[in-house]
Amino acid sequence: MREIPVSEITETVARLCIEANIDLGADVEEAFRRMKETEDSPTGKEVLDLLLKNAQIAREERMPICQDTGLAVVFIDVGQDVHFTGGSLEEAIHEGVRQGYEKGYLRKSTCHPFTRKNLGDNTPAIIHTRIVPGDKVRIVVEPKGGGSENMSRVVMLAPAEGIEGIKAYILQRVKESGSNPCPPIVVGVGIGGTFERAAFLAKKATLRPIGTKNPDPELDALEQELLEKINKIGIGPGGLGGRTTALSVHIEMMPCHIASLPLAVNIQCHAGRHKEAIL
Amino acid sequence: MSREIRLETPLTDADVIPLRIGDRVLLSGIIYTARDAAHKRLIDLMDNNQPLPFDIQGAVIYYVGPAPAPPGKPIGSAGPTTSYRMDPFAPRLMAAGLKGMIGKGNRSQEVIEAIQKHKAIYFGAIGGAGALIAKSIVSSEIIAYEDLGPEAIRRLEVRDLPLFVINDTVGGDLYQEGMKRYAQAP
Structure with missing residues (x-):
């Protein structure tokens, strides 16, 4: 004891x-730099630069x-x-x-x-x-933050809607969220469990460092496919148009009831703030 | 290519009408902060024919609830909040003389139409760049509704506040146009 x-x-x-x-995660900064290379929109690139500058000011001046x-x-x-x-x-x-x-x-x-x-x-x-x-x-x-949380949803899909229904719902959710949740976003997805567990899984998914692979190969492939499709929607950094709408898609999944297919989408803003300690 | 335009508040028709979506504006002068709760109170005052706590003619409202000012600074982090929550109130304020709104995110059809009708403008500030935006704020003073805490109405003096024109007086919408321009077939 x-x-x-x-x-x-x-x-x-x-x-x-x-x-x-006050201290933006190294994984987020790295993602901003990486996405700037593939961003076609000059305004989008400029917004990513401003976000990097913002992170630097926050760190140096100890401002949020x-x-x-x-x-x-x-x-x-x-x-x-x-x-x-x-x-x-x-x-x-x-x-x-x-x-x-x-x-x-x-x-x-x-x-x-x-x-x-x-x-x-x-x-x-x-x-x-x-x-x-x-x-x-x-x-x-x-x-x-409230802006990204307000764009999040839990839905109980019919099992027959299957994986295609899951993909369609996530893409629609990101599209409808538009510029509101401060893109480029991290999309946390919870699949399975019960109503409340799906929401918890989606929130937990937002904590995974950007750039790490999902240990489940099937989910990893699904994350890559969804990220590619999301970044074709055109919302872009700050919602001003561009390729970089999401930095990452993270999925957590668990078994569910034979009658249900719970799905939660927890949108996280571009700062993806979280810090960890072990006692 | 987008243009960079310097503007001073209060804004006039001559300032606002030439603006087009995508224009980058550096705004200076006095602006006022207000979020959901403050908007509701402003509308209540108008319903009761009471004077507003600031002159709305040519005014610019910034949708922001700033973080507390650290020692030696006029204000804490101060980026925009999501604007759609103010949509039910904005057309009334524009009819009364409001010329500019600063926030982030899409506006309702009613707001977009009111912007055209009353010759107003909707600026976007970069969401989540609150530390950077605070650098453009010279002074901050609570002028009404202190009980609302971060949602109180503040009078801000700003210098070269960096903004993008999102909705203009001819019905343009940068969020829609920007998305269309970069959308690819899935």
Whole structure:
């Protein structure tokens, strides 16, 4: 049994909230540079350059990449041999979000759904906990902006619609999203499970580093096919027209009910923000 | 090739009518921030014949909820929010004199028609480039609805704010045209 004081969780979550918001991932920067080479639109190239410049300013001046510093989505994998001391784990995560958003000059975006009153500290965090073997704790913070989240959907397809139905739905979703979710986007796809599990898988898929292969060859091929088709739609960087509409398509899949074919599409903006720590 | 045009607020018909989709504009002067909640309150004021918190004649509204200003800076990260959420309110404001809107993403048919009718303009700022855009903002002051936090109405002084013309007074739509130009058969 390993003891971890919850204060360590708070400190780590606070740090990850700040880092995720100001330090663009190396995989994203690399993708911007790579896509610039294949981008035919001069405006599209210019937008990719501006996004690289934006990332540099954010890093140098410790400013958030984007003013929408998101709802704090926190994935926490807890080793089953860990014992947390000194308080509630969930409260420690919320406190980490509270502190990170305050100290990092990040925008607080949580509000009451009806009155729209801003809650002022960006809590509650959206927490996904998993118990895993071992005595480590892995924490990933993914600040998720409203613009891209609003373009995301869950749909229960009829099983007869099959893989062609899945492809058609994803392409239509990206096309209808247009310039709203801040392209070039990362398309997170969840297939199977239940209604809520499909959505979770799609969100989890957005965390995979850009440029890595799907370990399942069938899904890898599907990701490549979808990326190619998405980049023929013409939306382009910033939605101003071009070849670079998506940086990547990531799919997570699991078995589903014989009566169902759940499909979730979680659109992630070009910043693809997330940071990870292991305790 | 797209042109680069410098404009100063408040905007006039003479500023707005020659603009065409794809034009790059560097905007300077005073602009006002407003998002969903502030728009609703502005419309409520108009419904009750109350004065607006700023002069709407020739005004430009920026759809943004900035991040808090770090020490020594006038404002935090300040990129555009998605504009369609303001579509139900925008035509009323244009009828009252609003000349320019800055945001990101597609507008409704009603907004596109109102832009033509009232000789207004819709500018796109680059979504997710909030740190870069903040460099063009010289000063920021809350003038109304402080209780809305990031959604309060701010008076911003901007210098050479980099924008693209998305919807112009002759019905052009850069998002549609840009997509058509680069679309390939699947």
